[in-house]
Amino acid sequence: MKRQHIAFAALCFLLVSSFAFLGCEVGSSDSAVRNMSVNFSGFYDAKSDGTAFIAPANSGAPVTSLNLRQNGDQLEAIDNNDIVFSGTLNDSSGDSGSATAGFTLGGHTTAGNAVTVSGSLSGSGSSAEMRATWIEPDRYCNLVGDAVINSIPTGTTDTVSAPSFTPAGGSFSGSVSVTISTSTSGATIHYTTDGADPTTSSSVYSSALTFNSTTTLKARAFKSGMNDSDVTTATYTKL
Numbered sequence: 001m002k003r004q005h006i007a008f009a010a011l012c013f014l015l016v017s018s019f020a021f022l023g024c025e026v027g028s029s030d031s032a033v034r035n036m037s038v039n040f041s042g043f044y045d046a047k048s049d050g051t052a053f054i055a056p057a058n059s060g061a062p063v064t065s066l067n068l069r070q071n072g073d074q075l076e077a078i079d080n081n082d083i084v085f086s087g088t089l090n091d092s093s094g095d096s097g098s099a100t101a102g103f104t105l106g107g108h109t110t111a112g113n114a115v116t117v118s119g120s121l122s123g124s125g126s127s128a129e130m131r132a133t134w135i136e137p138d139r140y141c142n143l144v145g146d147a148v149i150n151s152i153p154t155g156t157t158d159t160v161s162a163p164s165f166t167p168a169g170g171s172f173s174g175s176v177s178v179t180i181s182t183s184t185s186g187a188t189i190h191y192t193t194d195g196a197d198p199t200t201s202s203s204v205y206s207s208a209l210t211f212n213s214t215t216t217l218k219a220r221a222f223k224s225g226m227n228d229s230d231v232t233t234a235t236y237t238k239l
Contacts, residue, residue: 039070039149039225040068040070040075040089040099040101040103040121040123040128040149041068041069041070041149041224041225042067042068042128042147042148042149042224042225043065043066043067043068043147043148043224044065044066044067044068044128044130044145044146044147045064045065045066045145045146045147046064046144046145047129047144047145047146053065053143053144053145054134054141054142054143055141055142056139056141057141058109058113058115058134058136058139058141059109059111059113059136059138059139060081060108060109060110060111060112060113061081061109061110061111062080063079063080063081063083063109064079064080065079065080065145066078066079066085066130066145067079067224068130068147068224069200069222069224069225070089070225071227073088073089074086074087074088074089075087075088075089075103075105076200077105077107078200079107081110082204083107083108083109083110084107084200084201085105085106085107085115085117086105086106086107087103087104087105087106087117088103088104089101089102089103089121090102090103090104099122099123100120100121100122100123101120101121101122102118102119102120102121103117103118103119103120103121103132104116104117104118105117105118109136113136113137113138114136114137115134115135115136116135117132117133117134117135117143118132118133118135119131119132119133119143120132123149126148126149127146127147127148127149128146128147128149129144129145129146129147130143130144130145130146130147131143131144132144149225159226159227159228159229159230160182160184160187160221160222160223160226160227160228160229161182161183161184161187161221161229162182162220162221162229162230162231162232163180163181163182163189163191163205163219163220163221163229163232164180164181164182164232165178165179165180165217165219165232165234166178166179166180166181168234169217169234169235169236170236170237171236171237171238171239172211172236172237172238172239173238173239174212175210175211175212176210176211176236177208177209177210178208178209178210178211178217178236179208179209180205180209180219182221182229184221184223184226184229186223187221187222187223187226187229188204188221188222188223189204189205189219189220189221189222190202190203190204190205190219190220190221190222191203191205191209191217191218191219191220192217192218192219193211193215193216193217193218195216195218196218197218197220197231198218198219198220198231199220200222202220205219211236211238212238213238214235214236214237214238215235215236216233216234216235216236217233217234217235217236218231218232218233219231219232220232
């Protein structure tokens with residue numbers, strides 16, 4: 001009788017485990033390969049056939065795109081609502097110029113609900129496709145998108161040029177207007193004035209900044225498929 005109870009418990013565990021992973025498109029863990037010939041970084045949005053990027057809708061503001069950045073087996077994505085997701089590439093396989101990998105990303109909706117995005121990325125040449133499930137506490141959505149990707153190999157040493165400030169710092173009276181630029185085309189500049197180094201969650205620079213008191217400005221530039229720039233720092237001291 002005791003052996004029958006043990007066998008029944010084992011069967012229940014297997015059934016529950018199988019159900020828990022139903023619908024997820026994550027690869028087998030038998031052949032993990034971290035350094036692939038394809039960098040999946042890119043701007044993923046709805047496929048050209050008109051399929052919704054996330055269907056049905058999530059609990060927050062609509063998500064119509066994910067700007068994915070890959071650094072080795074680490075992933076970071078920013079959606080169109082400026083919400084940051086982070087995660088990893090899982091099992092992968094590929095040859096020169098093409099690859100397929102499972103991935104997971106974690107974040108939240110604009111309504112504050114936790115989200116796990118789990119699925120697969122497949123790329124070849126300069127294009128890639130994302131197929132995943134969008135999982136919240138009370139809903140399970142499908143996500144399908146494609147992107148033009150940068151085919152530079154993972155781990156490239158190309159780095160975004162550090163931002164420059166005009167003026168470059170110093171003393172001022174009244175107020176001072178500061179512009180920020182980078183020589184890397186297409187890069188996005190993020191900045192802080194609280195002493196912290198900028199991340200992709202920091203404020204995005206879009207127009208000249210005006211300071212009316214002593215301020216320390218830091219800025220860093222980011223671009224998909226490239227290493228983040230160095231941090232540029234300057235202090236503007238009011239007389």
